[in-house]
Amino acid sequence: MKEIYQLAADYHTAGNNCVESVVKACNEGLQLHLPDQAIRMISGMGGGIGRSGCVCGALSGSTMVISSIVGRLDPSEKHQTEVYKFTHEFYERFVAHFGSPCCAQLNKLSFGTPEYRTKCIKITAEAADMVSDYLVENGLVNKA
Numbered sequence: 001m002k003e004i005y006q007l008a009a010d011y012h013t014a015g016n017n018c019v020e021s022v023v024k025a026c027n028e029g030l031q032l033h034l035p036d037q038a039i040r041m042i043s044g045m046g047g048g049i050g051r052s053g054c055v056c057g058a059l060s061g062s063t064m065v066i067s068s069i070v071g072r073l074d075p076s077e078k079h080q081t082e083v084y085k086f087t088h089e090f091y092e093r094f095v096a097h098f099g100s101p102c103c104a105q106l107n108k109l110s111f112g113t114p115e116y117r118t119k120c121i122k123i124t125a126e127a128a129d130m131v132s133d134y135l136v137e138n139g140l141v142n143k144a
Contacts, residue, residue: 006027008128009121016125016140022061025128034068048103051111056103058127059094061086065131069140072082090134096125 007025016024019042027034042064050055070086072078095101106123109116135141 002129004132005129009125011050012117012121012124017043018047018057018120018127019045019061019064021124022128022131023064025114025125026061026065026132030065030132032065032068032134032141034141035059038068053102053104054122055101056094056098056127058104058124059091060093061124062131063129064088066090066140069135070091081129082132086138086140090131093130095127097130098123 004025007029011021011024012018020039023034023042024038026032027039028049042061044050045060046057048056049060052133067083068084072080072083091101100106107116107119109119116125132141136143
């Protein structure tokens with residue numbers, strides 16, 4: 001959904017990291033009603049978890065959005081494979097599209113430069129768009 005693409009780009013441009021941008025864009029665009037505390041919990045995930053360059057924050061944020069819908073509060077609620085089905089499918093889609101799940105592989109430019117930021121914003125916005133489309137395609141949310 002292109003409006004979520006733009007929301008994610010706008011959030012990132014305003015100073016949010018990649019994870020925050022994906023989650024905030026989907027929260028707003030898909031009307032997920034995530035509490036503020038959920039947003040606060042993700043702040044350290046950017047840059048591949050605290051800028052370590054590991055799992056891309058846009059992928060982490062997308063996974064968190066999916067889990068907010070299909071996740072569980074207690075193991076008795078559903079088996080974890082019911083959750084993993086969706087998160088793994090999206091992981092595979094992300095890797096097929098971008099070529100890697102790793103922040104350091106996706107953006108090899110110098111951190112903090114305008115070029116780095118521009119590339120990160122594009123990845124983040126595309127991931128937010130992809131996850132929102134994925135959720136609609138799988139009947140997990142209605143088109144906003």
